[in-house]
Amino acid sequence: AGMSSDYLQVRGLSVSFDGFKAVTDVDLTLLQGDLRFLIGPNGAGKTTIIDAITGLVPATGSIQKSGVELVGKKVHRIARLGVGRTFQTASVFEQLTVLQNLDIAAGAGRSPMTLLRRRSGILPEIEEALETIGLQGLRDKPAGVLAHGQKQWLEIGMLLVQNASVLLLDEPVAGMSHEEREETGNLLRRIGGERTVVVVEHDMDFMRAFATSVTVLARGKVIAEGSVAEVQANPQVQEVYLGT
Numbered sequence: 564a565g566m567s568s569d570y571l572q573v574r575g576l577s578v579s580f581d582g583f584k585a586v587t588d589v590d591l592t593l594l595q596g597d598l599r600f601l602i603g604p605n606g607a608g609k610t611t612i613i614d615a616i617t618g619l620v621p622a623t624g625s626i627q628k629s630g631v632e633l634v635g636k637k638v639h640r641i642a643r644l645g646v647g648r649t650f651q652t653a654s655v656f657e658q659l660t661v662l663q664n665l666d667i668a669a670g671a672g673r674s675p676m677t678l679l680r681r682r683s684g685i686l687p688e689i690e691e692a693l694e695t696i697g698l699q700g701l702r703d704k705p706a707g708v709l710a711h712g713q714k715q716w717l718e719i720g721m722l723l724v725q726n727a728s729v730l731l732l733d734e735p736v737a738g739m740s741h742e743e744r745e746e747t748g749n750l751l752r753r754i755g756g757e758r759t760v761v762v763v764e765h766d767m768d769f770m771r772a773f774a775t776s777v778t779v780l781a782r783g784k785v786i787a788e789g790s791v792a793e794v795q796a797n798p799q800v801q802e803v804y805l806g807t
């Protein structure tokens with residue numbers, strides 16, 4: 564693999580909380596177009612890995628995006644380098660419209676020139692994001708009236724207008740209906756292409772339907788990695804999931 568522009572390479576990543584090792588020596592290699600699922604029992608360290616990549620918790624080891632080291636950089640710097648995340652509970656501005664939410668996201672960290680350009684109408688990238696997340700018809704509605712699934716899609720749209728090329732999604736389909744899950748999977752496929760999407764998820768049916776690769780964690784360590792079929796056939800993975 565060469566220096567693909569949206570390439571994330573994690574080497575020897577460890578995170579400790581007061582001496583407790585939540586993540587130990589994790590390696591991950593993510594390529595453009597990957598729709599990688601991170602799975603594992605509660606407490607395995609999945610969210611902590613996402614927190615470390617986005618700079619929310621201090622980590623040791625190396626996390627490189629397109630060759631740029633992220634460990635030690637501040638949250639906003641990492642975001643500006645194109646690493647975006649969602650949280651388990653969608654964090655949109657409920658009183659503002661869908662469009663205003665996207666507008667604010669697009670403005671965050673932008674140059675004054677972009678902000679000026681923004682005044683003269685809707686940015687093309689916002690128009691494009693609206694279409695990608697399928698919320699054109701709801702653009703002028705306050706985000707607070709959106710269905711649960713639609714709020715998650717809006718959050719993903721906010722990452723798109725920030726030009727995130729690595730998207731880290733924490734349980735994006737939790738609480739969604741079957742139809743919303745399907746829609747979300749299709750959305751992730753649509754945005755995948757030239758980006759890298761990492762999904763922390765408990766929903767195994769969703770994983771089977773949409774993952775291009777899977778990393779299985781247990782007690783802070785990677786215990787298996789590969790295709791869905793490969794990890795499902797792995798005895799260590801079966802052991803962890805049977806709770807023996």
Ligand code: ADP
Pocket residue numbers: 580585603604605606607608609610611612
């Ligand atoms: P997962 O996302 O796989 O369920 P987490 O990454 O949330 O697991 O947690 C991994 C381990 O680290 C758990 O034992 C959890 O209790 C611990 N942990 C996570 N965040 C903190 C924190 N801020 N302080 C102390 N311990 C934490």
